[in-house]
Amino acid sequence: MTTYRVYRPTPDPGAAPGGEGGLSRRPDSLDGKRIGLLWNSKVNADIYLRRLEELLGSRHTGIEFVHAAKPTASKPMEPEVLEEMRTCDLVVTAFGD
Numbered sequence: 001m002t003t004y005r006v007y008r009p010t011p012d013p014g015a016a017p018g019g020e021g022g023l024s025r026r027p028d029s030l031d032g033k034r035i036g037l038l039w040n041s042k043v044n045a046d047i048y049l050r051r052l053e054e055l056l057g058s059r060h061t062g063i064e065f066v067h068a069a070k071p072t073a074s075k076p077m078e079p080e081v082l083e084e085m086r087t088c089d090l091v092v093t094a095f096g097d
Helices: 047-058 079-086
Strands: 033-040 064-070 090-094
Touching: 033 047, 033 079, 047 064, 047 090, 064 079
Parallel strands: 033 064, 033 090
Antiparallel strands: none
C-alpha cells in the first residue's frame, strides 16, 4: 500500500503571526512602503499587477514599487531577483491565465 502525505496550503491555526507556519504580519499602513510586484510570466498576471499598482498608488502616499519577473511560473526566481524582493516591505505576486 502506498502512503501519501497531504499538505494544506493554509497557516497553522496555533502559529503566532509572523512566526514559523503562520501568516505574515500585515503592515499598519502601506504609506511609504516599498512594495515588490512579482510577475510569474503568466498571461494577464502583468495586467493585474499594473492595475494593483494604480489602485494602491492612488490610495496611499509615498509607495515605491519594485517590479520583477520570473522566467516562467514553474521556475524559481533568479537569485538577484530574490535579493531585490528581500529589500521590500511586502511582495505581491500574481497568477493569470
